[in-house]
Amino acid sequence: MDVILAAVGDAFTWQALLAIVIGTWAGIIIGGLPGLGSVVGLTIFLPFTFGMDVITSMALLIGVYCGSVYGGSITAILINTPGTPQSAATTFDGYPMTQQGRVDEALGWATFASFFGGVLSCVLLIFCAPQLAKFAVNFGSIEVFALVCLAMLCIVGISRGSLLKGLVCGMMGFFFSMVGSDPITGADRFTFGTYALSSGLDLIPVVVGAFALSEVFVRFSSRDEEATTIPEARLRFPGLRDIGRRLIELVRGSFIGSFVGALPGTGAAAAAFISYAAAQKLSPRRANLGKGEPDGIIASESSNNAVTGSAFIPTLALGIPGDVVTAMMMGAMVIHGITPGVRLMQDQAQTVYALFVVLIIVNVAMLVLSKPSIGLFRYLFKLPLGFVMGGIVMFSFIGAVSVRGNPLDLVVAALTGILAYVLRRGGYPLAPLVIGMVLGPALESSLRRGLLISRGDFLSFFTHSGIATTLFVLIGLFLIWTVTAGVLEWRARAATRRKAASAQPVSE
Amino acid sequence: MKSLRYSLAALALIGTTHAAMAADNLEIIVPFAAGGATDIVARSFEPTFSQQLGVTSVVRNVAGASATVGTAEVANSEGNPNIIGYEPAGALSIQPSLKKLPYGPDSFTYICRTVSNPMFLMVSKSSDITSFKQLVEESQDQPFLYGSSGPGTLPHLAMAATVVNSDLKAEHVPYSGSGPAMNALAGNEIQIMADTETILENYDLRPLAVFADHRVEGYDDVPTIEELGLPALDFSVWQGVVAPKGISDERAKQYAEACKATVESDKFKTFADKAKANIAYLGPDDFKAFVQKRFEANKQVLEDAGLTQ
Amino acid sequence: MLATLIHPRVLTALALLVAGAGLSITAWQGPESAMLVPRIVLTIWCVMALAILVGELIRQAPRQRTAKAPRARSPLPLLMAAVLIAAVATASLGFLIPVLPLVALTLWLFRIRRPLPLVLGTIVIGGGLWFLFHHVLMIRLPALLTNGVI
Known part of the structure; x- marks a missing residue:
């Protein structure tokens, strides 16, 4: 108990609080600007942390991280361009709501869901970190393979419009992720002999091209129509009754996010898609999903912000960073002489608890700072469309090139932008492209690692462990359910059509 | 402040x-x-x-x-x-x-x-293997799996060299970094890993040998690869x-x-x-x-x- | 018949199929271990693209008659080309020089044509953001000179 009180004292120093405010606010802005995301935000602030003490520097970085994951939703809702890949799923319902003039409500739900997800995952982190970490260790390659298979199956149905077109885009994203060095043998794939391609295609430039640049092109080709004006954004928090009605959605999204975030090799973008897929199957208002239903925003935003808390579970409990962002945080801790690992909880309990407290304060700060941040975006988007689009092009370029410092990534972003425009005009959904790129590598490397471990015996995957068997059974049930439901629906539709045809004889 | x-x-x-x-x-x-x-x-x-x-x-x-x-x-x-x-x-x-x-x-x-930093050959503390000799013996029935932080990285090379130069039977499973490989070692998906002191100290691992030409300070009871009867292997x-x-x-x-x-x-x-x-x-x-x-x-x-x- | 074929939706589907097929050929030439998953992925791609192509052809055929709205030539390809050229040029010219004309062109095409807003917008959005990131925040963008000033 003394340790916890001391930890609270560590977190409530004025410099830590100031760092939280600055970090969170900057994070929201950076996350909201298309092209710039969590990685760029942390890269900007990392050098400033060298002169600070541990808690202050972590407060700054955690603020930037959580803020940027939330901030991505603002532009996703306002202009259909996710500020970060993590918020790609927020566009599904956020932008339709904006088009219907319900932008205030959409922003309110996104903000509240982010806060809810963030806090719930903090609570989980505080009480269940060791247990969750132990559980995550049991997730070996084969279990991860089963989980990703299940996730991908659920997600197949996510795309609005044609299933075939969604699938082909998913395969394209999967293919993008395979360019460059093969993760198992190290051989170059699809580089066509050019050295520049051997580093592969990074997710950020592709997302920048597929969403930000293609949005500029789309708005350009329809710049005379009314749809191009960006509505004034205000923030209206949902009332208590509304929250009560959708509480189960909030809790489900947060739990999915917390769980996915604790596993190694996944991340917030994957969590948001998985959570959205779950809402599509389980929400009582699922028929409206994709047409401007707050449940969709809740599913995406509560889960991606829940990842911010639970991503620290493997990092703090095992010293295993789950993604690039937590790896950067781990680096910042090492600089201050704290090496995350199995003994961190025992040796440095006070610091660890102080970090938990900081995480909670950051989420509160996010809620408070959402209003001024959205105000800033409202002001920015009031500028003539040309300036907004010029800014988006510029930020896209900066974001694409600064992730890895490789000018080739700019060309990738530009080409993806043109490709994405053509695809959008042809009625292809772009979200599966991102999903394929996010989940593809996890699927491929876990499959091939699993084959190495089982010495080439794929059948033994099914009996590898209790977790794996359970997941594969779930996959089987899901497949049966989908096929039966599909057949039933098709029959019902055919029946009504026949009825309609017989009732109305053809007159022409 | x-x-x-x-x-x-x-x-x-x-x-x-x-x-x-x-x-x-x-x-x-x-x-x-x-x-x-x-x-x-x-x-x-x-x-x-x-x-x-x-x-x-x-x-x-x-x-x-x-x-x-x-x-x-x-x-x-x-x-x-x-x-x-x-x-x-x-x-x-x-x-x-x-x-x-x-x-x-x-x-x-x-x-x-x-x-x-010199590299160590290590196994999980939860395993009952305490010496390189025992490791080689137990690998004869069923080859072990060793992890690495990716194909063509130092942990991969160090283990590949050990396997080539000794009777140890082990196969390679690459991961996307030391962290995920440690996760796999903790879950007993792989059994052996070669890495530095930092990794050794932060996770519950047991060093069996060091890839250096002399014993390392602080790990005086960990033999060098050469002492185990292999050609001298130097990986750091x-x-x-x-x-x-x-x-x-x-x-x-x-x-x-x-x-x-x-x-x-x-x-x-x-x-x-x-x-x-x-x-x-x-x-x-x-x-x-x-x-x-x-x-x-x-x-x-x-x-x-x-x-x- | 030819008119059906050159409809953009059909062309997109056709292009997807050709690209998938081309990549599949590469994938079947590579080593078994590394190309296992790509082969599966690209096969699904090709099958899907073929199905889409057939679907588009069936859907397009009866609709052939609908007269195309006479549309003025849009300068969109110009904007796309400018983005691509600027992206390619960055590797050799640094970040600032290709980006300034790109921003200016974007503003111009989005109807910001009075000289003062155009020039100011270009300088603030193009030059200002570049300075902010390159010099103030020290996030190094590609540079033209070896000492990194520009």
Whole structure:
């Protein structure tokens, strides 16, 4: 108990609080600007942390991280361009709501869901970190393979419009992720002999091209129509009754996010898609999903912000960073002489608890700072469309090139932008492209690692462990359910059509 | 608390001072993303180093393709006196033999080696294996699996060399970094891993041997590979500073002196202590010879294990 | 018949199929271990693209008659080309120089044509953001000169 009180004292120093405010606010802005995301935000602030003490520097970085994951939703809702890949799923319902003039409500739900997800995952982190970490260790390659298979199956149905077109885009994203060095043998794939391609295609430039640049092109080709004006954004928090009605959605999204975030090799973008897929199957208002239903925003935003808390579970409990962002945080801790690992909880309990407290304060700060941040975006988007689009092009370029410092990534972003425009005009959904790129590598490397471990015996995957068997059974049930439901629906539709045809004889 | 204020003031000031001193501007390329293990050492190295040189410097992260993209950027800047690279072992001494790259070990002006940590062969503490001999015996019925932080990395090479030179039966499973590999070791998906002291200390692991020519301080009961009856295998994770070819001898000498002073500075020593990086300075000529030697040795390992293309 | 074929939706589907097929050929030439998953992925791609192509052809055929709205030539390809050229040029010219004309062109095409807003917008959005990131925040963007000033 003394340790916890001391930890609270560590977190409530004025410099830590100031760092939280600055970090969170900057994070929201950076996350909201298309092209710039969590990685760029942390890269900007990392050098400033060298002169600070541990808690202050972590407060700054955690603020930037959580803020940027939330901030991505603002532009996703306002202009259909996710500020970060993590918020790609927020566009599904956020932008339709904006088009219907319900932008205030959409922003309110996104903000509240982010806060809810963030806090719930903090609570989980505080009480269940060791247990969750132990559980995550049991997730070996084969279990991860089963989980990703299940996730991908659920997600197949996510795309609005044609299933075939969604699938082909998913395969394209999967293919993008395979360019460059093969993760198992190290051989170059699809580089066509050019050295520049051997580093592969990074997710950020592709997302920048597929969403930000293609949005500029789309708005350009329809710049005379009314749809191009960006509505004034205000923030209206949902009332208590509304929250009560959708509480189960909030809790489900947060739990999915917390769980996915604790596993190694996944991340917030994957969590948001998985959570959205779950809402599509389980929400009582699922028929409206994709047409401007707050449940969709809740599913995406509560889960991606829940990842911010639970991503620290493997990092703090095992010293295993789950993604690039937590790896950067781990680096910042090492600089201050704290090496995350199995003994961190025992040796440095006070610091660890102080970090938990900081995480909670950051989420509160996010809620408070959402209003001024959205105000800033409202002001920015009031500028003539040309300036907004010029800014988006510029930020896209900066974001694409600064992730890895490789000018080739700019060309990738530009080409993806043109490709994405053509695809959008042809009625292809772009979200599966991102999903394929996010989940593809996890699927491929876990499959091939699993084959190495089982010495080439794929059948033994099914009996590898209790977790794996359970997941594969779930996959089987899901497949049966989908096929039966599909057949039933098709029959019902055919029946009504026949009825309609017989009732109305053809007159022409 | 002062530090935060200073940092914020610095945020405002950096722009102006930077523009004023722009002519003497040194770029330090780190071939990994910001926040990685090499990046942290480079960023602690940078302030003292640039102070010694009397220039303003910027760390630029150019990540990708097992650190070769950033390294190639240094090699391609021939004659540029304002760029250096803070390089990991793999990009200089392994990757050139693995694939076709726009550089080789001869493409650089070598400045210094900064840190070097010997690697250990280790198993999980939860396993009942306590010696290398026992490990070899138990591997006869069913081969073990060893992890690595990726194909063609030092942990991979060290284990590949061990397997080639001993009766140990083990197969390789690559992961996307030391972290995920540790996760797999904790879950008993793999049984063996070769890595440095940092990894050994942070996870519950048991060292069985050290890949060095003498026993390591603090691990006096851990035998070297040679003592176990194998040919001497020397694998360590090191980092060093290189400049492009074609810079003046005078500039190279400046770099070398600045590097030596930085590595010997208290600030860097304190950091290295905290981050468990073992300072192991080598001057320009020694470093060049060292890289050449490691390059040849690694190439031999890759050929023996059938990993070259 | 030809008119059906050159409809953009059909062309997109056709292009997807050709690209998938081309990549599949590469994938079947590579080593078994590394190309296992790509082969599966690209096969699904090709099958899907073929199905889409057939679907588009069936859907397009009866609709052939609908007269195309006479549309003025849009300068969109110009904007796309400008983005691509600027992206390619960055590797050799640094970040600032290709980006300034790109921003200016974007503003112009989005109807910001009075000289003062155009020039100011270009300088603030193009030059200002570049300065902020390159010099103030020290996030190094590609540079033209070896000392990194521009």
